[in-house]
Amino acid sequence: MSAATVRLIAAAIILVATTLLYTHRLGDTPAYLSLDEAHIANQAYSLATTGRTLNGERLPVFISLEDPLGEHYTLPWGATRYHPVGFYLVASALLVAPLSEWSVRSPFAIAAVLNIVLVYLLAHRWYGSRWVAGAAAALLTMTPAHFILSRMTLDYLLPVTFVLAWLLSLSHLTAKPRRRTAVITGAVLGAGCFSFVSSWVMMPIYAAISAAVIAFHLRRRDLVVPLAAGFAAALGPLVWLAWHPEVPANLIRQYQAGEGRPSVLSAIAVGGGVGEALKNTLAVYWSYFDPSFLFVTGGASRMVSTGLIGVWPVGMAALLLLGVVPMVRGERRIETLVALAGLLLAPLPAAMKGEPFAIHRAVTLLPFGVLLAAAGLRSLDRRRPLAAAAIVVATISCGAQFTGFVRDYFAGQRLRSAHAMDPTAFRETASVLLAAGGDAPAIVLPAGLYDISAKWRFYCTKAAREDLLQRTRYLDGGPADPQTLERGALVVRETASAPAAGWRTVATPVDITGASPLTILRRE
Numbered sequence: 001m002s003a004a005t006v007r008l009i010a011a012a013i014i015l016v017a018t019t020l021l022y023t024h025r026l027g028d029t030p031a032y033l034s035l036d037e038a039h040i041a042n043q044a045y046s047l048a049t050t051g052r053t054l055n056g057e058r059l060p061v062f063i064s065l066e067d068p069l070g071e072h073y074t075l076p077w078g079a080t081r082y083h084p085v086g087f088y089l090v091a092s093a094l095l096v097a098p099l100s101e102w103s104v105r106s107p108f109a110i111a112a113v114l115n116i117v118l119v120y121l122l123a124h125r126w127y128g129s130r131w132v133a134g135a136a137a138a139l140l141t142m143t144p145a146h147f148i149l150s151r152m153t154l155d156y157l158l159p160v161t162f163v164l165a166w167l168l169s170l171s172h173l174t175a176k177p178r179r180r181t182a183v184i185t186g187a188v189l190g191a192g193c194f195s196f197v198s199s200w201v202m203m204p205i206y207a208a209i210s211a212a213v214i215a216f217h218l219r220r221r222d223l224v225v226p227l228a229a230g231f232a233a234a235l236g237p238l239v240w241l242a243w244h245p246e247v248p249a250n251l252i253r254q255y256q257a258g259e260g261r262p263s264v265l266s267a268i269a270v271g272g273g274v275g276e277a278l279k280n281t282l283a284v285y286w287s288y289f290d291p292s293f294l295f296v297t298g299g300a301s302r303m304v305s306t307g308l309i310g311v312w313p314v315g316m317a318a319l320l321l322l323g324v325v326p327m328v329r330g331e332r333r334i335e336t337l338v339a340l341a342g343l344l345l346a347p348l349p350a351a352m353k354g355e356p357f358a359i360h361r362a363v364t365l366l367p368f369g370v371l372l373a374a375a376g377l378r379s380l381d382r383r384r385p386l387a388a389a390a391i392v393v394a395t396i397s398c399g400a401q402f403t404g405f406v407r408d409y410f411a412g413q414r415l416r417s418a419h420a421m422d423p424t425a426f427r428e429t430a431s432v433l434l435a436a437g438g439d440a441p442a443i444v445l446p447a448g449l450y451d452i453s454a455k456w457r458f459y460c461t462k463a464a465r466e467d468l469l470q471r472t473r474y475l476d477g478g479p480a481d482p483q484t485l486e487r488g489a490l491v492v493r494e495t496a497s498a499p500a501a502g503w504r505t506v507a508t509p510v511d512i513t514g515a516s517p518l519t520i521l522r523r524e
Contacts, residue, residue: 007130018116018141021406022109022150027102029414030152031512032422034303035451037153038458039065040082041104044090045461061194061240062247063087070453071445071474077253078246084237085195086155099462104153111161112150116140118164119370125171126335126371127378136374138395139319142402145311145359146366148304148409155196156304156360160367162192162199163206167338167371170210174218174334182223183230185210190234197255198349202364205345207231209338217334255353280354287356288347288365291317299357302420306413309405311359312369315397320369322376336375342368418513424449425511429492429518430459432507436520437468441486446493447474489523 033041043063046054055066062081089107097103119140124133140146149157169185189203189210207227214223241247287293295314298305305311326336346368350361359365377394418425433456437443445452453474460468485491490506495516499505506520 015113015117019110019113021141022113022147023102023106025410026105026109026151027100029410030303030421031414031418032425032427033101033455033458034152034154034421035454036082037104038451038454040087040090040153040155041099042067042454042457042461044087044104045094045099047087047091048094060084060244061237062244062251065454067453067457069469069472070457071447073448075254078250080254081247081251083155083194083196083199085158086153090153099458105151108153108155108157109150112146112157115146115157115160115164115367118161118168119367122164122168122171123371123374125168125175127374129378132374132377135377135395136370139312139316139370139373139398140367142398143312143316143366143370144306144309144402144405145298145304145363147406148306149360149363152303154360156363158195159192159199159202160363162188162195162203163342163364164367166192166206166210167367170213170338171335173210173223174213177214177218177220177223179223179226182214182226183233186227186230186232187234188230190231193235194237197251198361198363201349201352202345203231205348206342209341213334213338281351284354284356285347285351288350288359288362290357293357299359301358302413302417304358304360306405306408306416308408308413309401311365313398313401313405315394315401316369316373319373319376319394322379323372323374325376326379333375336372339368339371339375343372415513418511419515422455424452424455424517425509425513425515426452426455426518427459428509428511429520430456432509432520433490433492434459434463434465434468436506436522437465437471437490440488440490440522441471442489443468443472444485444489444491445472445474447476449494452492485523487523491521491523492518493521495519 043053043065046052047059052058053060053063053066055064055068057064061084063084065080065082086108089111090104093103093107097106116137120133120137123136124130127133146157146160166185166188169181169188173181173185186207189207192203193199210227211224214227215221293299293310294312295310295317297307298310300307323336323339326333327340342364346365347362350356350358353361355361373394433443445456447453453472456472457466457469460466491503495508495518499519499521502524503521504524506522508516508519510516
C-alpha cells in the first residue's frame, strides 16, 4: 500500500470521526430548541414543502418570521427578518429528512466540519506542511466556541465558511493570477453577505483586503475590477428589495434594538453623546481580546459558552503568541499579515453593536486565530524535531482540555444551558398538549411568552398534528374567564398558584432540571 493511499485512508477516518463527534446527539443536546431555532425550522419546513414562507412569500431573500397562526404583536421595527443562507440550508435538509431537532441542526454541524476541511486545505497551501495543516484542523476542531455554535439551528457560524472559502480562493489567486479566479474570489465574499448580519460589515472589508493584495502584493491592478465584478454579481438577489423597499430600514432598526452598550453607531443613529459612545465602543472591542474571555470563561451566555472553558483551550494562548514570532523576526509573509489583520478586525461588528464578550458576534476570530497559530508552527517546521515537539505538546494540551469540555458539554452543560435555550421548557408541555389536545375545542397559550407559538408550531408539525394550530388561541395575561371558553379547553400558564374555580390542573410538566415553569389547565 502506497504512502498516498495510507494518508487518504487516515484522512477519511479522521473526517468520519470528526463528523460523528460534531453530529453526536444533535437531537437532544442542546436539550431544548431556542426561539430562533424554532422560527428557522418552521420557515425552512414551509419553504421545503411549499416553496413559500408561512406568510406566503415565495422564495424571499430576507426571511420574515411572521406566522399567520402565531401570536400577533407589533414590533418597533416591523416584521423581523433574518438572512437567507441558514433557512435555505435547513430547507434543503428537510427535502430528504423529516422535521426534527436533529435534521434542522445537522446542516450547521456539517458546515462546521466543512470549516475544518477548509482550514486544513488552506493551511496546507499557505504553509506547505501536512503536519502544520493537520494541527490547524485539529485546533479548529478542538475550539469549544466552534463546537458549541455548530450544534444549533442558528447562522452565527456560517460567515466562517465563507471566510475560509474566500481565503482559499485568494490563495489560488496569488499563486496563479487569473481573471476567473478573481471573479470567484469576489463572488464568494458577495454571497457571504447573505450569511449573517455582521457580514455586511466584514465582507466588504475582506474585499478591500483582497484588492490590496492584488494591487500591492501581486501588482496586478487589472484584477481588481474582476474582483469587484464578482462581488457585485453575487449581490444580485438584492434586486428583490425593489419589491420590498421597507426591508433595509427595518433590518437596521431591528439590529439596533439589542441590549448592547451605547456605541458610536447608535449615537449616530438615534443621537446621544458621541464621546461616551466612542469610549464604550473601544471597551467592547478590547473585550474580545481579554485573556479571561478567550482562554478561561468564553463569555457569560450559557447558550454559547459553558463558563468553564474559553473560546479556545488555554494551550492556544501560547500558539497565538508563537504566530507573532515570524513577524517580530521581520518575516512579512502575506498569509501571516492577512491572518493577523483578520484577527484584529473580527470584533468590529460586535463593537459597532455595543455587545461585549459575545463570541457569536465576532465569530471570525476563530479561523484567523487558528491560522495565526499555524503560522507560528510553520516557523518551527524548519527545525523538524522542535516543530514536532511543539505540535505534539499543543495537541496534547488542547486535546486534554477539549476532552474534558466534551464530557461536560453532554452532561453538566446540557443542564446549565437548558433555561438559556428555552426558559419555558416547552417540549414537555407540548408533549402533554399533543396527547391531551385531541378532543379539546381550544388550546390557549400565553402570548409573548418567549415566542411560544414558534415552538408550538414546530412540535405540532413534527407530530403531524398541524390541525391543532387551527384550534390554538393566544391570550395576554393569565387564563381567560372560564365562561369565555368552551368546556374542555386547555390553557397553558406560567406555574404559580392553585387553579381558580372552574379549572382543573391537567399537568405540571417537569423539565430536565427538575423545574416546572408551565402548568396546563382544563376548563371544567
